Amino acid sequence: MRRRIFAANWKMHHDPLAAASFALRFEELSSPVEGRHLWFFPPAVSLATAAEAFGRRPDISVGAQNVYWEAKGAFTGETSPLMVAGCGGRGALVGHSERRHVFGETDAETVKKVKALIAQRLIPMLCVGEKLPEREAGHTADVVRRQLRAVLTEITVTEAAELLVAYEPVWAIGTGRVAQPQDAAEVHRVIRTVLHEHRVPGRVPVLYGGSVSLANVAGLLAEDEIDGVLVGGASLDPAGWASIVAAGT
Numbered sequence: 337m338r339r340r341i342f343a344a345n346w347k348m349h350h351d352p353l354a355a356a357s358f359a360l361r362f363e364e365l366s367s368p369v370e371g372r373h374l375w376f377f378p379p380a381v382s383l384a385t386a387a388e389a390f391g392r393r394p395d396i397s398v399g400a401q402n403v404y405w406e407a408k409g410a411f412t413g414e415t416s417p418l419m420v421a422g423c424g425g426r427g428a429l430v431g432h433s434e435r436r437h438v439f440g441e442t443d444a445e446t447v448k449k450v451k452a453l454i455a456q457r458l459i460p461m462l463c464v465g466e467k468l469p470e471r472e473a474g475h476t477a478d479v480v481r482r483q484l485r486a487v488l489t490e491i492t493v494t495e496a497a498e499l500l501v502a503y504e505p506v507w508a509i510g511t512g513r514v515a516q517p518q519d520a521a522e523v524h525r526v527i528r529t530v531l532h533e534h535r536v537p538g539r540v541p542v543l544y545g546g547s548v549s550l551a552n553v554a555g556l557l558a559e560d561e562i563d564g565v566l567v568g569g570a571s572l573d574p575a576g577w578a579s580i581v582a583a584g585t
């Protein structure tokens with residue numbers, strides 16, 4: 337059976353109170369479905385609340401939006417994988433385009449974050465994707481290959497088999513400009529080829545992210561290459577998110 341993943345990136349929205357009321361409402365609207373897994377990535381301050389609120393649902397995991405690679409120490413403002421695990425988190429986004437392009441995160445830093453998560457037995461959801469000038473210059477595949485290879489050369493194939501990958505073209509994030517399903521699927525095939533070249537066993541789930549909405553989710557998920565979606569803006573409202581999840585299932 338084909339497995340589907342629906343991941344909600346709340347970005348800097350939903351404090352603990354809002355996260356708890358979201359969870360209550362969402363659970364009224366959406367029940368577990370075989371083969372479908374949901375992820376929520378709340379802000380760090382809401383992680384423990386969300387993990388507890390969704391705790392009765394084996395089909396739901398909660399993760400952090402970012403981590404630092406050290407376990408503890410004088411790193412003001414940072415959150416370690418150890419702390420994420422302590423809050424009930426099961427993974428984290430790594431290399432989200434806002435981390436890369438707003439906060440200047442490098443490929444080398446994403447590698448350290450992925451390794452630190454794996455060491456803590458947490459699941460990294462590695463985000464890769466090109467900026468608009470890179471797409472226009474025909475460099476999409478090169479950018480995605482570079483971002484993915486940076487990580488795959490530093491971890492074992494067994495560790496790589498546990499990754500989740502999200503292809504998120506930067507020009508599509510938060511812009512309302514979604515990639516055409518066939519164009520996204522083409523980049524997903526590049527990602528699968530790189531995984532294959534690195535001899536990663538099994539089928540690593542590859543999600544698409546960037547302006548996913550109720551209007552386009554079914555079309556995207558109709559592509560065999562697209563195993564799920566990572567959604568920002570359209571995941572913030574429980575009823576809206578439940579409809580998107582239902583429409584894509």
Ligand code: PEP
Nearest residue numbers: 509510545546547568569
């Ligand atoms: C994201 O933040 O990962 C994202 C895809 O955002 P949006 O759905 O708002 O484009």
